[in-house]
Amino acid sequence: MAWYLNFIDPGNAGGSVSIPESPPVVLQPIVYECPRCSAQFGSVQARRDHFFTAHPYRKPELLLRGQLLGNSETVIHAPVQATDWLLGSCHRVSMNGRMMAPDELFQTLAECRQGFHVLELSNQDANERFELRFCIPELVELQRLEDVFNTLFLDNELSVDDVRRFAEACKSLKTANEYLEGVCQYLYGVLAKDQRGGTQLSHVQYKERFNRALEALRHVERPLARTIRGIINFSFNSFAQAASQADAPALAAAASRFAGWAGKPAKSCVVELQEAQARLPIDHATDRVLSWMALSSKRQERELDELQQVSASPLWTAEDRAKALVLWSEWGRNCRSTDELRRMARRLLNDAIFAGYAEQVLERMNQ
Numbered sequence: 001m002a003w004y005l006n007f008i009d010p011g012n013a014g015g016s017v018s019i020p021e022s023p024p025v026v027l028q029p030i031v032y033e034c035p036r037c038s039a040q041f042g043s044v045q046a047r048r049d050h051f052f053t054a055h056p057y058r059k060p061e062l063l064l065r066g067q068l069l070g071n072s073e074t075v076i077h078a079p080v081q082a083t084d085w086l087l088g089s090c091h092r093v094s095m096n097g098r099m100m101a102p103d104e105l106f107q108t109l110a111e112c113r114q115g116f117h118v119l120e121l122s123n124q125d126a127n128e129r130f131e132l133r134f135c136i137p138e139l140v141e142l143q144r145l146e147d148v149f150n151t152l153f154l155d156n157e158l159s160v161d162d163v164r165r166f167a168e169a170c171k172s173l174k175t176a177n178e179y180l181e182g183v184c185q186y187l188y189g190v191l192a193k194d195q196r197g198g199t200q201l202s203h204v205q206y207k208e209r210f211n212r213a214l215e216a217l218r219h220v221e222r223p224l225a226r227t228i229r230g231i232i233n234f235s236f237n238s239f240a241q242a243a244s245q246a247d248a249p250a251l252a253a254a255a256s257r258f259a260g261w262a263g264k265p266a267k268s269c270v271v272e273l274q275e276a277q278a279r280l281p282i283d284h285a286t287d288r289v290l291s292w293m294a295l296s297s298k299r300q301e302r303e304l305d306e307l308q309q310v311s312a313s314p315l316w317t318a319e320d321r322a323k324a325l326v327l328w329s330e331w332g333r334n335c336r337s338t339d340e341l342r343r344m345a346r347r348l349l350n351d352a353i354f355a356g357y358a359e360q361v362l363e364r365m366n367q
C-alpha cells in the first residue's frame, strides 16, 4: 500500500520535502491457473467454469460385465473372464496391497475361484476400495454331489435318515456347500409337506424350507438345482418362473398352462422331450397335479371326483387346492351341472392368482 503515499510530511518544519518516487510498479494482470492442467484464466469464475466442465470429479470405477460394482462386498458365484472386467477413471490399482497393471489384474481375477480380495483403485480425485468374495464351486465337487444324490434318492423312497446320510457324504465338498444346503432344504420341505419319511417338521414348515432352498440354490446353475427351483415355484403357484425350467419339460409345460389360466401367459421354453429321466423326489400333491396334466382329455373326466376331494383336503396346501379347483373347472365344464361349476369357481374368488380366472368362469355362465 505504500506507493501512493508519495509525499510525506516529515514533521512540523513547515515545508514539505519531496521524497523521490518509487519506481513505478507495473501491475501484472492476475491470472488464475487450473491446478489440474495449468490452463490460465482471467477470473475466478472462468477458472471455476473450466474446472467444472473440463475436470469432472470422478471416482474410480470397477465394472463387471458392464455393471458398476458398489463398495460393499461383491460375491462372485460364477466363473468370470478377463474381458468381463473394466476399470473407469482409474490411474492406479492394487490388489491385496500389490500394485498391478490392469491386464495383470484382470487375468488374476479371471483365475480366482475362492477367497476374499481387496482392490484399491485411485485417481487424482479419490481412492475407492472394492471387496470381492469369490465363491465359485469346483465342477468336480458339484458332480460328486449329484452322484451321491442319484445313488441315494432317484426312484427311492425319501426319509429323514437319507437326507442326513446325503449331507454327511457331501459335507467335505466345500465349494458345493450352497448346493448341498439347497438340496437338503428342498428334501426336508418335501418331507414336511407330505408328513412322511420320519420328519419332525410340521406341515406348515414346508414353506420355510422351500424358501431356504430357493435362497441357497439362487446361484447354482445345474439342471438338478434348476429343476428343484422349478418344482418349488410350481408348488408356490409362481408359474412364470416354473415355466422357464428347460430342464424339466413336463413341469414347464404344466406351469405354462396354469400361467395361461391365471391370465398371465408365460412362455414355456420349447424343449424336445428327452428320454425318460430318473425321477427326483417330489411332494405328493405336485406329483398328482403333474400326472393329471399328462392325461388325455378322455381320461380327465374320470379324475373329477378326486380333484373335488383334494380341493377340500386340509392335507393339501391352499396353492395346490387352487390348482385342483382350476383343473376341475376346466375339465368339468362340459359334463357337470352349472350349479356345481358355479360353486367350485366361487371358491377361487379369493385366490391371489386365480381370482380373475374364477370371475371369467362365472361370467361365462351368466351369459
Ligand SMILES: [Zn+2]
Residues within 6 Å of the ligand: 034, 035, 036, 037, 038, 039, 050, 051, 054, 055
Ligand atoms: Zn484444467
